Amino acid sequence: DVKVTQSSRYLVKRTGEKVFLECVQDMDHENMFWYRQDPGLGLRLIYFSYDVKMKEKGDIPEGYSVSREKKERFSLILESASTNQTSMYLCASSPSRNSPLHFGNGTRLTVT
Amino acid sequence: KNQVEQSPQSLIILEGKNCTLQCNYTVSPFSNLRWYKQDTGRGPVSLTIMTFSENTKSNGRYTATLDADTKQSSLHITASQLSDSASYICVVTSGGSYIPTFGRGTSLIVHP
Numbered sequence: 324d325v326k327v328t329q330s331s332r333y334l335v336k337r338t339g340e341k342v343f344l345e346c347v348q349d350m351d352h353e354n355m356f357w358y359r360q361d362p363g364l365g366l367r368l369i370y371f372s373y374d375v376k377m378k379e380k381g382d383i384p385e386g387y388s389v390s391r392e393k394k395e396r397f398s399l400i401l402e403s404a405s406t407n408q409t410s411m412y413l414c415a416s417s418p419s420r421n422s423p424l425h426f427g428n429g430t431r432l433t434v435t
Numbered sequence: 436k437n438q439v440e441q442s443p444q445s446l447i448i449l450e451g452k453n454c455t456l457q458c459n460y461t462v463s464p465f466s467n468l469r470w471y472k473q474d475t476g477r478g479p480v481s482l483t484i485m486t487f488s489e490n491t492k493s494n495g496r497y498t499a500t501l502d503a504d505t506k507q508s509s510l511h512i513t514a515s516q517l518s519d520s521a522s523y524i525c526v527v528t529s530g531g532s533y534i535p536t537f538g539r540g541t542s543l544i545v546h547p
Contacts, residue, residue: 327478354533363539364539365524365537365538365539365540366479366524366537367537368534371533371534373533379533381534413478413479415478420466420528420531420532420533421466421467421528423469423481423484424479424481424526424535426478426479426480427478428476428477428478429476429477429478
């Protein structure tokens with residue numbers, strides 16, 4: 324079974340802090356994604372990567388950056404956390420375009 | 436713009452009853468449609484995939500249908516169980532795209 328592991332289930336940070344969310348997948352998948360999920364809004368794509376060192380902006384990249392130095396790891400960075408970034412963050416991976424996404428269990432981030 | 440609309444937004448049913456969730460999409464060109472189940476506190480998990488040529492597909496008590504002409508899909512749950520309480524998300528992928536389009540989900544609550 325594919326395993327996508329997110330480093331933290333819950334995280335509380337202060338406004339202005341730099342925040343790192345880590346995601347690791349163990350199935351050699353090419354594609355990795357970061358989403359945020361908010362009540363009533365569903366999942367919204369922040370960034371995705373289809374190869375090592377490659378990244379593409381999703382629908383809501385403002386305030387975020389990403390890093391993919393190794394195939395198995397995709398990091399989401401909040402350069403200066405703000406309260407409107409309080410959300411559930413979900414990482415996903417897939418081997419190809421038409422394959423299902425395999426999700427981690429999410430990181431619930433609270434910015435105070 | 437590609438869009439996926441789901442209805443109802445939420446649904447409450449009694450254990451043992453059947454229910455049907457709806458998904459309408461405007462994604463073009465169409466490649467496939469997936470239904471995901473997301474349990475509380477977990478990431479979404481793929482239940483079933485529908486391609487252009489498929490009308491109906493079953494996965495245990497879950498049956499998905501697709502009408503590619505009207506761009507509608509449904510997910511029918513038979514003899515509901517308490518464990519069916521979850522959010523059900525319709526996701527449509529267009530041909531040649533890495534990025535699937537997500538619906539906002541239907542929240543299903545099954546009461547004993």
